Amino acid sequence: MFSANTFVIDKVRRVTQVNLETGIVDWTLTSIESPSIEFTGESTDKTDAQGVLIARFDTAKGVNFSGEGSLLSMPLMAAQLGTEVQTGSSTAKVTGKTFEILKVEGGKATMTHKPKVAPTVVYKITSDKNIESTIEVGSGTDKASIADTVITLPTGFAGTQIGVLYEYEAEDALKVTDGSENHAEAAEYIVDILACDVCNASVKRAGSIVFPKAKIDNNFSIDLTTEGTHPFSFSALKDYCSDDEELCYVLFNK
Numbered sequence: 001m002f003s004a005n006t007f008v009i010d011k012v013r014r015v016t017q018v019n020l021e022t023g024i025v026d027w028t029l030t031s032i033e034s035p036s037i038e039f040t041g042e043s044t045d046k047t048d049a050q051g052v053l054i055a056r057f058d059t060a061k062g063v064n065f066s067g068e069g070s071l072l073s074m075p076l077m078a079a080q081l082g083t084e085v086q087t088g089s090s091t092a093k094v095t096g097k098t099f100e101i102l103k104v105e106g107g108k109a110t111m112t113h114k115p116k117v118a119p120t121v122v123y124k125i126t127s128d129k130n131i132e133s134t135i136e137v138g139s140g141t142d143k144a145s146i147a148d149t150v151i152t153l154p155t156g157f158a159g160t161q162i163g164v165l166y167e168y169e170a171e172d173a174l175k176v177t178d179g180s181e182n183h184a185e186a187a188e189y190i191v192d193i194l195a196c197d198v199c200n201a202s203v204k205r206a207g208s209i210v211f212p213k214a215k216i217d218n219n220f221s222i223d224l225t226t227e228g229t230h231p232f233s234f235s236a237l238k239d240y241c242s243d244d245e246e247l248c249y250v251l252f253n254k
Helices: 074-081
Strands: 005-018 025-029 032-047 052-070 094-103 108-110 121-125 131-136 146-149 150-152 163-168 187-196 202-218 228-238 250-254
Touching: 005 032, 005 052, 005 202, 025 074, 052 202, 074 228, 094 108
Parallel strands: none
Antiparallel strands: 005 025, 005 187, 032 052, 052 228, 094 163, 108 150, 121 131, 121 163, 146 150, 187 202, 202 228, 202 250
16 A cells, blocks of 8 residues: 655656636646755744743744746746736737848848838848848839838849848737736645655655645746756745635645
């Protein structure tokens, strides 16, 4: 029989955020690295005239969970920034901005997106991807012209690459915006754990750490490399409107 008193943690399988107001799952995250839970406490000491400790009174407790997602998660980022993921559609496009370096063939180059407003200039790009000069967009043989996504270069243009800066609207895109007035909301968090018996590693049991109310930290740094992870942490909050004063509970099924 599986012993819930002593066991080996296999892995944290999932972290889920649940909206406190609606009871609906906001997001769930898998592929979690370096998961850790920290139980903290504060106390006040009473000493005598010689500084000898007479008593120590516990005054506050806290619980913090932290981990790193192996993959960049847009829903997690939105939760940390106190906003929502915008999903583009035909009726609700999202706006973006880009500086593209395009290959010129036959005196023409094609942008990935249709610009909201046609650029007023394009840039001649050197072979080492630097800007050499600007080319005005307009009418005349010495100017570039733009129709939809196609850029036609001036007569006699001898370059092989151009750069173009423009805004565009996209249907098939996700967008998360960080606003100065947006802040993360409190939520419920469920940390799903897989454990195994110390005597028989093939005997697996599911466990969980549940935070009925917690606040995700809005301070985080993401290393934008292949090896980078998406770190996150949240801290338990006391629910003053609940009869229970639990910060979290740990549960393993036998």
